[in-house]
Amino acid sequence: MEQTKSVSANDFEYLRQLVRDHSAVVLSANKSYLAELHLQPIAESAGFTLISELVAYLKTQPFNNLHVQTIEALVTNETSFFRDYHPFEALRQYILPELIKKRAVERSLNIWCAACSNGQEPYSIAMLIREHFPLLTNWSIRLIASDFSTKVLTRAEKTYYQ
Ligand SMILES: C[S@@+](CC[C@H](N)C(=O)[O-])C[C@H]1O[C@@H](n2cnc3c(N)ncnc32)[C@H](O)[C@@H]1O
Known part of the structure; x- marks a missing residue:
């Protein structure tokens, strides 16, 4: 064996x-x-x-x-909500405020989670935006999530869209 x-x-x-x-x-x-x-x-x-x-x-x-x-x-599929502290803090403190300034005329943002696993990462970003950036409520926010593993994407769809 x-x-x-x-x-x-x-x-x-x-x-x-x-x-x-x-x-x-x-x-x-x-x-x-x-x-x-x-x-x-x-x-x-x-x-x-x-x-x-x-x-x-x-x-x-x-x-x-x-x-x-x-x-x-x-390849590991490990994921969780707000999995890593620093990237989310960077998003909250620096990246989103900067992007909001740059896109103030268009009032639209495109955010891509390129290796989203089961989906917790894009949902964490959505929660972060809702909690910390109320002014974005009237913006057009497009959150794209992708992964090269169809297995995790199927799981993400089943968990969140059924
Ligand atoms: C460790 S998980 C991290 C998931 C999420 N980004 C997070 O931090 O919670 C890594 C994910 O990246 C995906 N992945 C690895 N290489 C990739 C590639 N070249 N293109 C797209 N997805 C990839 C894997 O399928 C896996 O779901």
Whole structure:
């Protein structure tokens, strides 16, 4: 059973490169446990017994859905409301006040959360605006949320729009 879970240094190096090339996320070299934790179900659902068989397949095939699933499984989706203190403080104290000055004539703002995971980040921004910038009530605010993982976007839609 241990054998099915272990990931060789070579295979993990390939996986790190795959993730970096397609997401710009850099996994630390000592995080092979991530592959051991997350890739077994993907290997099995694709008909392999060992993670090493999955990696051998990925190495030899053109980029396809299995590469996508593998990358998504290795990139963390951790999120929470107001997850990091400093970016939200920077938004509140500096970025939004500056943008409000610059857009005073148009009275419109476009805000893009480019890696929104399950959606807590865009909702945190919406809450921050509502709480601290009442003058924006009459502005046109467009909050766009995207992520390269369809899994998290589906979860975000289910949680917030049903
Ligand atoms: C750690 S979560 C952070 C979510 C949110 N920004 C927050 O701070 O709460 C990282 C998210 O970035 C997404 N991601 C990573 N690389 C990406 C890329 N190149 N393009 C779009 N989304 C990406 C992942 O799918 C994941 O949902």
